[in-house]
Amino acid sequence: MLTNLSIKNYALIDDIDVQFSDGFTTITGETGAGKSILLGGLSLVLGNRADLSSLKDQTQKCIIEAEFDISKYGLQALFEENDVDYEDQTLLRREILPGGKSRAFVNDTPITLDVMKTLGSRLVDVHSQHQTLQLTENEFQLKVVDALAENSERLKSYQSQLDRFQKASKELQGLIDFQSNADKDHDYHSFLLQELETVALQPGIQEVLEVEYEQLNNVEHILEQLAKGHQLLQHEEMGVLGQLSDLKRSLQQLADFGPAYTALNERIQSVFIEMDDIAAELEQLQDTVEANPTRLETVNGQLQKLYDLQKKHQVASVEALMEIKQQLSEKVDVVANIEAKIEEKRTEVNRIKDELEAIAADIRKARNGVIPELKRRLESSLVQLGMPSATFMIEVEPSKTFKHNGKDDLIFLFSANKGSSFGELKKVASGGELSRIMLTIKSILATYEQLPTMMFDEIDTGVSGEISNRMGEIMQEMSKNMQVFSITHLPQVASKGQHQFKVFKEEDELGTSTRMKKLNEDERIKELAEMLGGKVLSESALAHAKQLLG
Known part of the structure; x- marks a missing residue:
């Protein structure tokens, strides 16, 4: 989990250094206060690319450090593979120099940006609008099905066999071309x-x-x-x-x-x-x-x-x-002797292909086995999120070609309203519906696999108060198994956090800076009341805020 984040000289941030705990943490603040800047800084230490415009002071370097407790993630092999010293408390650091160049480190060992991105993807799952769109992609949908089907080992075996099949097929074609x-x-x-x-x-x-x-x-x-x-x-x-x-x-x-x-x-x-x-x-x-x-x-x-x-x-x-x-x-x-060699290689290719077909069939069987449960859980969860008529049509069909994740085509269709025809998610689901579906899928996945720290960036945009209350409860439930962050504008979601941080701007004679602080109980009541009723705090808003905090 993310235990500490330090950002220096990035965008509107002079110097932020915050500690985080496990469980559910919410991050609030007015529009334009810098919540997206905070997420941008974190994304840099997770391996995203940067440019010189990221620096607040163009004459000084930008330094972003994120410390993680990775003792439960089983990442020792990944560290060894990339020749990096493993530590349970791992520190990722990114430096952007005034000249525009950047450097990346893990536990003070210099690494490439690709290695940082690979490691970052195993530590934090940042859910943004872009990732919501991934929900409409067939590959992501299959990943969800495979997580429920516990297909991880089968897919490893399949991919290893696929490599052998592709290599043998290439060698066969090489012999045929040579003969020609x-x-x-x-x-x-x-x-x-x-x-x-x-x-x-x-x-x-x-x-x-x-x-x-x-x-x-x-x-x-x-x-x-x-x-x-x-x-x-x-x-x-x-x-x-x-x-x-x-x-x-x-x-x-x-x-x-x-x-x-x-x-x-x-x-x-x-x-x-x-x-x-x-x-x-x-x-x-x-x-x-x-x-x-x-x-x-x-x-x-x-x-x-x-x-x-x-x-x-x-x-x-x-x-x-x-x-x-x-x-x-x-x-x-x-x-x-080429004819004999071609026949020998063709026999080998067919044997490997038969073995690959068998593994693909096992994967397909496991996928088909979990689809009814996935469909049931999706639809029942969406009822609680204000989509009582939401239904899915999910089917697995054998593909004609071997793909990197099996030999299947997934039909994943959706209907939001009773009597409506089924269609692809990207064509028939609104942005708010996609967000709710994605949150539901993430919550289901959290019970099947060890997900990294989850960072939801305004996943509750465009939903009503009651629905947002339920979305907050889902994230709260997810946080029992993992660390969850939610950047939100909704008090119903913010109140569900065990911890709440506020991002705000400060102005002085030197300019404007973004700050971040952890709120105590009184400060949370005030912040929630402002989110409910504006800067002028009314008794009813304060009472409602207290009620939200229980």
Whole structure:
């Protein structure tokens, strides 16, 4: 519940700081005194948008603080979800700076305006003329039916299943769209893949083929140089090996004359062995190297295919071609298997849909179960509010489509007078009738769910004294389960409050300011008497005021 409200530098308000209690509180004051300003200030701390014109003094910031006791609201999860520290005594603060920017805080933690609005909607339900118009909207009417039907958990289950259904349906459509587009490219992708499959694509294959091509293409030159090398080594008179053999024998004769000669001998021995081995290998290579025009043509063809494919796909390596081949293979496989995937996803969608239909049917059954009781309570309450012939036609019909709150259309028709035809509320109900219907609905809801603090803004406008007396009693009854405020011009309603505040203006040399004070018993009698008979207090008005206060 709202326990304290502080408003500084807002509209006509310099500084207001008031404490509130539970139960039923009424707020009165002359027209133009600033009751709407007070509500406007509260709405800012509940997340409504503001502008620079809200500041009374344009050079100073506006600060609005509202403290709530939220220990019974079960809001810990909401606080945790928005990374805000939870406290049973929670403070909401809104600051509007002279430059026009605003800041929002919960328990001194900076938050976004959206978070403040979400939290504010769970703390205070401000009933204004705009909200009365919500009564004519089908979604609000269904919320009322669902509250009586205790459909909260069913709707959570339904919405979770609806998310799954929508996600699966989107995935199915995505597969169908993919198939439609992929079919156009399938033949081309298959052709490209087959073209790549005709070539043995392996890491390093291009380098191997290029080496082999160079060897085959230069066979005569290679043989010529091998023969020349072999002759240089093995020539009988001038061969390197013969000369090395003479050198080896000379150094062997010096090996015993010291370490330096021994080392030279060993080195020439190694050189001779190496050169002899080279001569043998040159001879062997001459035997193995031979011209092979057929193989040369084959290798050249393979290389040209690789070069052509690289040019076609605009890449520079076999590895890149292999990656393209893998991608094409996946695309071709996907198209080849798409029908099976579509059928699998369609089966999943149908299964989720059947489960969703079952939950929607449970919701519809619960709704239908409470409609007779809702109709009875609405009509009986409206009799006491001066609408003895008011009747409702409320029916639930299955919808063709899944909606966020079920699969139903709600027919919610109203007739104010006996013999009159039924019609939609927005077409056949007057403003005063809508206010009374809304108050009745709020009072019914108060017995079914934990409503936040309720703020009625002149819901009694346009009703007679006796009817307003009954409206006050309804709000008084509601206040047994919740904190209720009523901004009112009617003494009959004002007198029903356990607490009464007066909003008034004060003028001084600096200008006009709106003030607010809690009235004691004598002040309440005077205020009610003025509401009954004007500023000149008559004995009858005072007596009537006392009578209203009991």
